[in-house]
Amino acid sequence: MPKKKKDEHRIGVFICSCGTNIGGVINVRKLARDFKDYPGVSFTTSNMFTCSKDGQDKIADMIKEKELTGVVIGACTPKLHEQLFREILEENGLNPFRLAQANLREHDTWVHGDNPEVAYKVAYDLVAGAIERAKTLEDIGFEEYPVDKSVLVIGAGIAGIQSALDLADKGIKVYLVEKYTSIGGYMARLEKTFPTLDCSMCILSPKLSAVERHKNIELLSYSEVIETERDYGNFKVRIKKKPRYVSIDDCINCGACERNCPATGLDEWNLGLGERKAVYTPFPQAVPGVYFLDKESCTHWTDGCTICAEKCPRDAISYDVEPEEIELKVGAIVAATGFVEMDIEELPEYGGGKFAHVLTAGQYGRLLSLVGPTEGKILLPPGFEQSPKRIAYINCAGSRDENHRPWCCNFGCMYTLRHAEMTHRLYGDDIDQWIVYHELRAGGKEYEQFYRRVRESGVQFVRGFPSDMVEEKDGSISFSVFDQGTGSLLRLNFDMVVLTMAVDPSPGAAHLGHMLGVDRSEGGFMKELHPKLEPVNTKSRGIFIAGACQSPKDIPASVADGKAAASAAASHVLKGKVRVQMDKAVVDETLCIGCGLCEKVCPFTAISMTLRDDESQLAEVSSILCTGCGKCQVVCPTGAIKRKHFTTEQIEAEVLGLISAHRKREQAEKTSGGVSS
Amino acid sequence: MTEIGEKKELPDVFIDPIDMSELDRGFRKEIQSMPNGEELSACFACSTCTSACPIANIWEIKPHQLIRMIILGIREKVLSSKEIWLCLTCFECQERCPQGVRVTDIFFDCKNLATEEGMIPASIVALGKELIEKGQLYTVTADWEREDLDLEPDVPGLSTDAVKRVLGSTRTGRLVKGGR
Ligand SMILES: Cc1cc2nc3c(=O)[nH]c(=O)nc-3n(C[C@H](O)[C@H](O)[C@H](O)COP(=O)(O)OP(=O)(O)OC[C@H]3O[C@@H](n4cnc5c(N)ncnc54)[C@H](O)[C@@H]3O)c2cc1C
Ligand code: SF4
Ligand code: SF4
Ligand code: SF4
Ligand code: SF4
Numbered sequence: 001m002p003k004k005k006k007d008e009h010r011i012g013v014f015i016c017s018c019g020t021n022i023g024g025v026i027n028v029r030k031l032a033r034d035f036k037d038y039p040g041v042s043f044t045t046s047n048m049f050t051c052s053k054d055g056q057d058k059i060a061d062m063i064k065e066k067e068l069t070g071v072v073i074g075a076c077t078p079k080l081h082e083q084l085f086r087e088i089l090e091e092n093g094l095n096p097f098r099l100a101q102a103n104l105r106e107h108d109t110w111v112h113g114d115n116p117e118v119a120y121k122v123a124y125d126l127v128a129g130a131i132e133r134a135k136t137l138e139d140i141g142f143e144e145y146p147v148d149k150s151v152l153v154i155g156a157g158i159a160g161i162q163s164a165l166d167l168a169d170k171g172i173k174v175y176l177v178e179k180y181t182s183i184g185g186y187m188a189r190l191e192k193t194f195p196t197l198d199c200s201m202c203i204l205s206p207k208l209s210a211v212e213r214h215k216n217i218e219l220l221s222y223s224e225v226i227e228t229e230r231d232y233g234n235f236k237v238r239i240k241k242k243p244r245y246v247s248i249d250d251c252i253n254c255g256a257c258e259r260n261c262p263a264t265g266l267d268e269w270n271l272g273l274g275e276r277k278a279v280y281t282p283f284p285q286a287v288p289g290v291y292f293l294d295k296e297s298c299t300h301w302t303d304g305c306t307i308c309a310e311k312c313p314r315d316a317i318s319y320d321v322e323p324e325e326i327e328l329k330v331g332a333i334v335a336a337t338g339f340v341e342m343d344i345e346e347l348p349e350y351g352g353g354k355f356a357h358v359l360t361a362g363q364y365g366r367l368l369s370l371v372g373p374t375e376g377k378i379l380l381p382p383g384f385e386q387s388p389k390r391i392a393y394i395n396c397a398g399s400r401d402e403n404h405r406p407w408c409c410n411f412g413c414m415y416t417l418r419h420a421e422m423t424h425r426l427y428g429d430d431i432d433q434w435i436v437y438h439e440l441r442a443g444g445k446e447y448e449q450f451y452r453r454v455r456e457s458g459v460q461f462v463r464g465f466p467s468d469m470v471e472e473k474d475g476s477i478s479f480s481v482f483d484q485g486t487g488s489l490l491r492l493n494f495d496m497v498v499l500t501m502a503v504d505p506s507p508g509a510a511h512l513g514h515m516l517g518v519d520r521s522e523g524g525f526m527k528e529l530h531p532k533l534e535p536v537n538t539k540s541r542g543i544f545i546a547g548a549c550q551s552p553k554d555i556p557a558s559v560a561d562g563k564a565a566a567s568a569a570a571s572h573v574l575k576g577k578v579r580v581q582m583d584k585a586v587v588d589e590t591l592c593i594g595c596g597l598c599e600k601v602c603p604f605t606a607i608s609m610t611l612r613d614d615e616s617q618l619a620e621v622s623s624i625l626c627t628g629c630g631k632c633q634v635v636c637p638t639g640a641i642k643r644k645h646f647t648t649e650q651i652e653a654e655v656l657g658l659i660s661a662h663r664k665r666e667q668a669e670k671t672s673g674g675v676s677s
Numbered sequence: 678m679t680e681i682g683e684k685k686e687l688p689d690v691f692i693d694p695i696d697m698s699e700l701d702r703g704f705r706k707e708i709q710s711m712p713n714g715e716e717l718s719a720c721f722a723c724s725t726c727t728s729a730c731p732i733a734n735i736w737e738i739k740p741h742q743l744i745r746m747i748i749l750g751i752r753e754k755v756l757s758s759k760e761i762w763l764c765l766t767c768f769e770c771q772e773r774c775p776q777g778v779r780v781t782d783i784f785f786d787c788k789n790l791a792t793e794e795g796m797i798p799a800s801i802v803a804l805g806k807e808l809i810e811k812g813q814l815y816t817v818t819a820d821w822e823r824e825d826l827d828l829e830p831d832v833p834g835l836s837t838d839a840v841k842r843v844l845g846s847t848r849t850g851r852l853v854k855g856g857r
Binding site for chain 2: 432457460461463480486
């Protein structure tokens with residue numbers, strides 16, 4: 001074996017056939033052979049699947065045998081296997097950043113599949129570029145930061161609750177922040193749940209109590225996250241606890257305050273159906289199970305009322321409470337902020353906000369609730385005296401509509417079937433029920449069977465959407481619909497119309513997403529890292545999402561999400577540390593002139609200007625905040641700031657390698673008149 | 678081609694809607710309680726029955742529309758339709774319905790109901806008459822095949838009396854006698 005010089009390049013080139021993806025278009029063996037004598041290359045080979053065990057072993061063996069200084073892999077996109085290949089380098093004593101990948105599949109054979117000759121040339125140039133790049137690569141290290149064994153869960157609907165419980169069971173400290181006075185989310189509003197019709201509260205309230213009792217969960221109800229900041233491996237979070245004026249520790253839930261309170265406000269728990277007192281508790285099983293004073297509707301601050309404080313036998317009520325801010329340090333965050341129904345006033349074409357007998361499905365659900373405004377009876381608002389004789393449910397109200405919300409609300413079909421079934425059980429044929437729909441989506445386990453049961457119970461299904469909706473003098477609602485089943489246009493009249501409303505993410509989701517560095521998808525729902533493979537991870541390390549905040553989801557899916565996010569967050573914090581690759585921006589102090597341009601362009605506020613001993617400015621990069629986007633490198637006028645692993649020199653080397661391969665071939669073609677490579 | 682500006686009445690494309698008050702909301706139950714009508718409500722309007730039907734192409738009201746009309750309560754139109762009588766009773770639709778709706782049997786139910794209410798085409802009554810009077814639908818006349826085989830012209834021992842007697846006391850008998 002010849003003696004190897006220290007700074008000599010010994011690059012190994014591995015060309016992958018990727019089944020027929022690459023090998024079906026170009027001759028990979030020839031490509032590998034053609035690089036045998038390329039300057040700096042000491043080994044080349046081709047492979048059916050470089051990512052297979054065989055392929056991996058070959059790389060490992062050659063690193064050792066040929067004492068490679070760099071590895072070039074011509075295969076698929078680095079997004080798929082770069083991490084795997086880097087690990088192989090590291091395991092065999094080569095710095096993982098000594099890898100350069102040429103994307104022969106997405107960048108070449110998938111594009112030029114119909115022209116193998118061109119594809120071969122492009123492949124050659126891409127590999128040549130990668131070899132030149134490999135020659136300029138440097139060793140890059142890692143830094144490790146400790147991660148706290150604690151998780152912040154934002155939003156205490158079923159998804160957040162499930163996450164919190166699972167995390168707490170693993171011995172992880174959980175802070176559960178809920179902006180409302182009680183935890184439970186939308187599920188706590190439901191009387192029953194599809195498709196089994198089990199009582200919603202019966203299955204939810206054990207979880208509510210478990211949250212309250214779990215020694216590892218600290219519940220921060222009526223609170224909101226106002227700031228989050230990355231603090232190396234952890235997050236610093238500031239939370240505002242809004243005053244509830246009734247002390248959680250002292251209130252014994254006797255209700256004396258509510259009975260005597262003279263002031264009322266719109267009942268938001270019942271989605272605006274009727275009123276409630278200014279001091280109240282939204283539902284019997286609320287957690288924390290104590291009263292709550294709503295400053296907006298209370299008259300203490302306007303006319304000095306102090307009745308509730310006087311009546312309270314435990315002195316639990318005090319009006320001089322200021323909002324409190326607390327600061328936490330956590331290792332991970334799970335956002336589970338859920339959804340809201342779209343505002344009914346956005347649908348004037350369906351009489352939204354104009355016709356008294358047009359309700360949202362959420363409101364109808366509250367009528368069905370035994371602890372709702374009508375104690376489970378279906379009565380016409382606003383008087384709640386008479387039962388309707390005919391009800392129409394209109395599915396996809398605002399959903400699947402390019403003028404409103406193009407997405408499907410996902411659970412509307414199913415809960416509408418449930419509402420119809422529950423109403424049928426209560427009223428039989430006394431209420432003629434019609435479901436106006438277009439495509440009924442019943443995709444979950446046992447959902448289709450439920451749909452059939454509802455059809456058999458005599459509910460009328462009309463496929464089509466309404467138009468010309470008017471309110472008659474008697475308050476009833478008429479509309480036309482073309483029934484696709486019979487092929488006839490119908491003019492229908494109903495005492496009550498229930499809209500299966502489109503859903504939006506919770507208000508504030510955009511702000512929260514921004515704070516957490518989580519992208520949003522269409523409509524503002526939180527964006528997952530990968531829709532199939534990483535559904536609860538986000539692009540921000542240590543930040544996870546669960547439930548309907550990601551997209552409209554029913555309870556089974558939200559629970560599954562909650563569990564998945566708990567598992568992902570747990571594996572993040574239980575490692576106890578994060579390893580951060582140092583392929584970030586670095587500043588050459590001798591070149592930095594302190595102009596501050598980099599600080600201005602950095603989208604992640606990773607750069608700050610510090611003072612040198614001589615009072616001049618110097619840019620400083622926080623490696624934990626820097627995502628390696630490279631914007632700073634582009635604007636720096638002196639080349640002082642470098643994005644490691646993608647330095648200007650490295651990019652140049654790759655581009656020049658590519659161009660010169662291309663030129664050389666052109667030259668050769670001109671002189672020989674044939675195809676050289 | 679019509680001249681522009683000539684039209685005084687609403688164009689044909691305007692459809693008169695069916696008002697809810699015209700619907701007979703009991704019709705679904707009525708059919709459902711008749712023989713083999715139980716699965717009616719399971720229909721989810723997929724129109725497989727129509728795809729399966731060998732002759733629905735020339736029908737104005739298609740099999741699935743008839744089923745949906747029964748469910749909706751467009752009673753008169755279904756019972757007076759010619760389609761229920763045009764049905765070949767081939768059972769192709771019923772065989773294929775993914776929800777187990779007995780489409781052909783339900784059309785039998787409709788025919789029985791229609792008959793009870795006097796909505797029966799004259800051609801069908803004529804057939805009934807033939808049966809009642811002759812005891813058979815097709816009488817053997819000038820059968821050259823029999824002749825070729827050297828057989829006597831009449832089928833020996835064919836007695837239709839019993840058939841006529843039994844039929845006389847059925848719905849067919851009542852129909853032909855002029856009653857309902
Ligand atoms: C009318 C209707 C009927 C339904 N019926 C059924 C059914 O029968 N079966 C079924 O499976 N599903 C049903 N669903 C769907 C069900 O409600 C959802 O699947 C479920 O509520 C989603 O849970 P979640 O925890 O993701 O969100 P949510 O229930 O919306 O909970 C989110 C929680 O986060 C809180 N929050 C929001 N923003 C913040 C913030 N910035 N900071 C702190 N807290 C915040 C909210 O106050 C809320 O408590 C129905 C939905 C509707 C509209
Ligand atoms: S202070 Fe008066 S108005 Fe306010 S909650 Fe108490 S009783 Fe009601
Ligand atoms: S779930 Fe049903 S009601 Fe909701 S948008 Fe989708 S199809 Fe329409
Ligand atoms: S095939 Fe069955 S389910 Fe489909 S439209 Fe006909 S009767 Fe209805
Ligand atoms: S039974 Fe009647 S309706 Fe059904 S496919 Fe045959 S001809 Fe058509």
